[in-house]
Amino acid sequence: MRRRIVLLLIAFVLAGFSATAVVAYGHSADERALEGAEGTWVLLATAAIPADTTGADIRGRKLVRQVLMPARTVPSGAITKLDPSYDKLTLNAPLQPDQMLMSGHFQHPAPAGPSPSPTFVLPSGKIAVSVELTIARQVAGNVDNGAAVTIWLTEQTGLYRRDQKTTVVVAKATVISVGERPVPTSATPTPSPAKNGATVMPTVVSSAVTVAPQDLDRYVVTVAVTPSEGARLVNGYNSGELHLGLVSTPAPSTSATPDAES
Incomplete structure (x- = not known):
């Protein structure tokens, strides 16, 4: 019995020595790896980091970890500390897990382009409202930029087409833009000459190439109106039919100015 107790005590002592040796080995692993060399801390990605991620996000979300490596194995440009100077910079490429963070991975964000x-x-004090109209409702296409127009609204008031009323939506508005698009064309069939009495099938030739550059369809008009006029105009566009009317402008005076008496 005593012999067994002594053997158990010896076993426990040996186990303690073994555990101590393992812990000491683990603690000295970095020192042994860096023996005879200078150590440098580097940053490795803890997860996949997409491009355009800012340094502030990487630091705030703890997407990197510090690892001690021999200085001779660390490439030039490796980041040792992610300080606030990287906060506004962004990654120019995605990073994979355990990829080393390099200064070349960061770039200044692209400057915002000028607003069109x-x-x-x-x-001043006006808003721009666009409405889609046919040529006939644009005074046969004679509405140009700068023209003064009156805008009418025709609404259905009953079951029959004759049951309708027309009112003025905007008494006077200035046209500031007229949108145009190419006139749609259809293919024109051209007969092919018959051979030996065979059935002639027409050859379809597109007439798009014959459309002159000036053949444009005016399909949308933009006017400058007040906010209240704009509300009535949009409501009328969605509920009825709009028509434009050109407002005449006073002709310039042609009366001659008498010369001053000498």
């Missing part, structure tokens, strides 16, 4: 400038001048 409008193709028309909008008077």
Whole structure:
């Protein structure tokens, strides 16, 4: 019995020595790896990081971890610490897990492009509203930029087409843009000459190539109106039919100015 107890004690002592040796070995692993060399801390990605991720996001979400490596194995440009100077920079390519973070992975974000400038001048206090109209409702296509127009609305008031009324939606508005598009064309069949009495099948030839550049369809008109006029105009466009009317402008005076008496 005593002999068994002594053997158990010896076994426990040996197990303790073994555990201590394993812990010491683990703690000294980095030192042995760096023996005779200088160590450098580097950053490795803990997960896949998509491109355009900012340095602030990487640091805030803890997407990298520090690892001690021999200095001789660390490539030039490796980041040792992700400080706030990287916050506004973005990754120029995605990073894979355990990939080393390099300064070359970061770039300044692309500057925002200039906002597109409008193709028309909008008077102060007015808004631009566009409506799609046929040529007939645009005074046969004679509405141009800068023209003054009156806008009418025709609404159905009963079951029959004759049951309708027409009212003025906007008494006077300035046209600031007229949208145009090429006139749609259809293919024209051209007969082929018959041979030996065979049945002639027409050859379809597109007439698009014969359309002159000036053949454009005016399909949308943009006017400058007040916000309240714009609300009535949009409501009328969605509920009835709109028509434009050109407003005449006073002709310039042609009376001669008498010369001053000398």
